[in-house]
Amino acid sequence: MRPLARAAIAAAAAALLCLAVAASTGPAAAAPPAQAQASSASPPASTPWPIPFGAKRKREMADYSERHYGQHRWRLRNPKVIVEHMSQTATAAAVYNTFAPDNPDVELGELPNVCSHYVISPSGRIFRLVNLRTRCRHTVGLNWTAIGIEHAGYGDGDLLGDRRQLRASLRLTQYLRCRFGIRVHDVIGHAESLSSPYHHELVPSLRRQTHGDMAHSSMVVYRQQLRRLGRC
Numbered sequence: 080m081r082p083l084a085r086a087a088i089a090a091a092a093a094a095l096l097c098l099a100v101a102a103s104t105g106p107a108a109a110a111p112p113a114q115a116q117a118s119s120a121s122p123p124a125s126t127p128w129p130i131p132f133g134a135k136r137k138r139e140m141a142d143y144s145e146r147h148y149g150q151h152r153w154r155l156r157n158p159k160v161i162v163e164h165m166s167q168t169a170t171a172a173a174v175y176n177t178f179a180p181d182n183p184d185v186e187l188g189e190l191p192n193v194c195s196h197y198v199i200s201p202s203g204r205i206f207r208l209v210n211l212r213t214r215c216r217h218t219v220g221l222n223w224t225a226i227g228i229e230h231a232g233y234g235d236g237d238l239l240g241d242r243r244q245l246r247a248s249l250r251l252t253q254y255l256r257c258r259f260g261i262r263v264h265d266v267i268g269h270a271e272s273l274s275s276p277y278h279h280e281l282v283p284s285l286r287r288q289t290h291g292d293m294a295h296s297s298m299v300v301y302r303q304q305l306r307r308l309g310r311c
């Protein structure tokens with residue numbers, strides 16, 4: 080986590096949102112389900128592990144969208160951006176356990192709780208946490224149009240230096256960007272959120288809010304490798 084200058088005061092809290100998982104063990108803690116069969120076909124093998132996202136959470140997401148984007152919607156339609164994250168946790172289970180309960184998030188205190196559509200474990204297992212037709216809170220300013228992918232780990236180097244996790248991440252991202260017609264330069268790191276042409280935030284105090292995970296220098300490497308997977 081290297082929050083940018085404007086977010087320095089919130090650094091401690093920011094480290095929690097991406098995500099604050101230390102306190103996420105307990106009776107509700109879950110273990111990952113069994114791995115799906117590997118496949119050479121696109122999309123890459125992934126395992127459904129849905130977090131609860133019932134009517135109440137959808138209503139809260141629509142209310143959130145109205146406050147922040149001026150649209151009373153919880154549906155994600157025609158996503159234009161993919162945001163890569165580092166979870167600040169060691170495991171995918173810790174990420175699941177942070178997202179699953181619908182409590183106000185620890186950084187901004189809003190409902191619904193934060194989430195991402197996918198989490199990828201250090202061993203390269205891909206878990207689908209939220210339906211791609213549903214908006215998730217993972218990146219201020221972009222939740223109206225962005226798919227979120229969490230990677231279990233801390234620094235960006237944990238992903239870039241882990242061949243299995245990186246390979247899974249690149250394959251998933253390539254599949255998603257081709258499915259939705261998302262350009263390589265709209266595959267961004269969380270730390271690049273403010274420079275996205277799709278960034279839009281109605282709450283003045285949040286207009287410069289971002290996090291430090293997956294910095295530009297890391298994403299230069301990531302996008303270079305993504306381009307090597309070829310055109311859609």
Ligand SMILES: [Zn+2]
Pocket residue numbers: 097163164165217269290292
């Ligand atoms: Zn993040």
